[in-house]
Amino acid sequence: MANPRKEFSKIYDKYISKIYRFVFLKVNSEDVTQDLCSETFTKCWEIYKEDCNKIENPGAFLYRIARNLVTDYYRSRGRVQIVSPDSLPIADPSPGIEQKANLDSDIGQVRVVLADLKEEYQNAIIWHYLDDLPIQEVARMLGKSEQTTRVTLHRALKALKDRIKQA
């Protein structure tokens, strides 16, 4: 087997930006993102160095750890971020100063609104449109069929568009 440290170094280089962006779009804070990213890779490395064969798809594994850590982060803050797929997310009716400033630019607006979408929609949009993962891979990570994933993506885009229109 090749040097696990060297192999994991390659995994780190490949995914660090993606995981960082994935987390940042959910927590909207550089400090928190850095902490959660560090923890994500640390957890992955702990398992990888024991037996690298345990991790079949390092990218999917890292996203899963990151998702769980974000959930834990919101839980620890007493805020429920994860909602059931059937329920609508609770939108903050009065955006803060930072959000208002972000809303001044289109990109900032997309970012803020994306963070308010329910988790499944966020993940589908980030993985498919930002990280360029194919539908098949997104479906696997969402635990859905490809057909359902296409529908989810369509709904996610529509939800995003509606929110932007309302803003």
Added chain:
Amino acid sequence: MTLTDKELIGKIKELRHIEPKKEWVSFNKKSLLGEEPSIMFFPYLKPAFAFLAVAFVLCGTTLGYSFVKSSLPGDVLYVLRKTVHEGQAIFVSDDEKSAFQLGLANDRLQDLATAPIKNVGPTIDEFQANMLEAAKSLSKMDISTSSVETIQKIVEETKKLEENKQKAESLGVFIGEDKTAEFENIFKAIVANLISDLENRTLDEEKTDLLVRIKELFDQAKYSDALELYLINQ
């Protein structure tokens, strides 16, 4: 703001500009995996380069040794060659020193065949020095107590010396006679002593015949042949 799907996807893709700070990425990686040697000042320390490093050292040593070995008196590298010879001479016993020096003298004669003009003088000087040392060692030897192998070696080197000398002279290189003559004189004295010793002994018919043949060779100035004949019949 009303966006088409295409425009919206374009805006989403622009979020790719969200990037972690490079310093943090690097720092975090170091914290996680430890220091990664980015610059190899000694790449040959890597196992992958070990073979190359060993090969390089071996080639260098072999090449260097071949240069030293092929150096001639008058060359800079000959100092090393001579040092090696002097080192070897330390480990040679007194009885074997004469043969050893004769061997070196033979090497010098062989060098003369390939030596460029500038090296001929120093090579002859070196040959003469070896002959002087050989003569000195030979004069100290007691032929009656020396081993047959030692004397045999001296005889062989002496014969080879004559051949090499003739070869060098055929190439137009005149070696000079002083030190060679000195050696021959000592050789002559040894054989003369041997004959005298045999004459003082009571010999059977076979040994008497041997003494006659040795004397004949002595008279023909074939001292090494005379000595060889004696050795063969011991």
